[in-house]
Amino acid sequence: MSDETPVVFVVDDDVSVRESLELLIRSAGWQPNTFESAQEFLSCPRALVPNCLVLDVNLPDLSGLDLQRFVSVERTDMPIIFVTGYGDVPMTVKAMKAGAVEFLMKPFSDEVLLTAIGQALDRSRNLLAQDSEIHALRDRYASLSRREHEVMTLVVSGLLNKQVGFELGISEITVKAHRGQVMRKMKARSLPDLVNMAAKLSIAH
Known part of the structure; x- marks a missing residue:
């Protein structure tokens, strides 16, 4: 067998x-x-x-x-x-x-x-x-920095880069950089894909 x-x-x-x-x-x-x-x-x-x-x-x-x-x-x-x-x-x-x-x-x-x-x-x-997919997502999420966690949470809640920057007290360019890192580390193909991942991980703002 x-x-x-x-x-x-x-x-x-x-x-x-x-x-x-x-x-x-x-x-x-x-x-x-x-x-x-x-x-x-x-x-x-x-x-x-x-x-x-x-x-x-x-x-x-x-x-x-x-x-x-x-x-x-x-x-x-x-x-x-x-x-x-x-x-x-x-x-x-x-x-x-x-x-x-x-x-x-x-x-x-x-x-x-x-x-x-x-x-x-x-x-x-x-x-x-x-179950295997959720474990993989959790591992990817755990690889994010604290700031990347914050950016991801705000982005998937529907805020624009400018609004995320205002919430966190950072520039829009910095938000874009963090957002790019989040997309890469989470292996998200698009924003809807990232939103879907966040839902599976029960991430909410």
């Missing part, structure tokens, strides 16, 4: 279910990682590749819904597919409202599960890409 092979975690206390899902997941070209309890799963480090969790609702220690609450906070790039033999409408609604991508009743067909896993892995891939 390559380092980029998506990982599908399975938490189910039924060994026969775990074994059948492991074979199915491996046959689809993904890396299965199975656990019989929520606690066992929580001891596993988070994956740095696209991943998802196939989770039984009824577990012996921590319930699937309880584990979902933890995952939604600590592992935000891990979509969850619930599987259960004893589901009901309120339980399904609760799980979906909390962000589950699918809620499947046992028995379900291999094709239905593989489709759900494929969609979950696509979502995880997008979330990881967004």
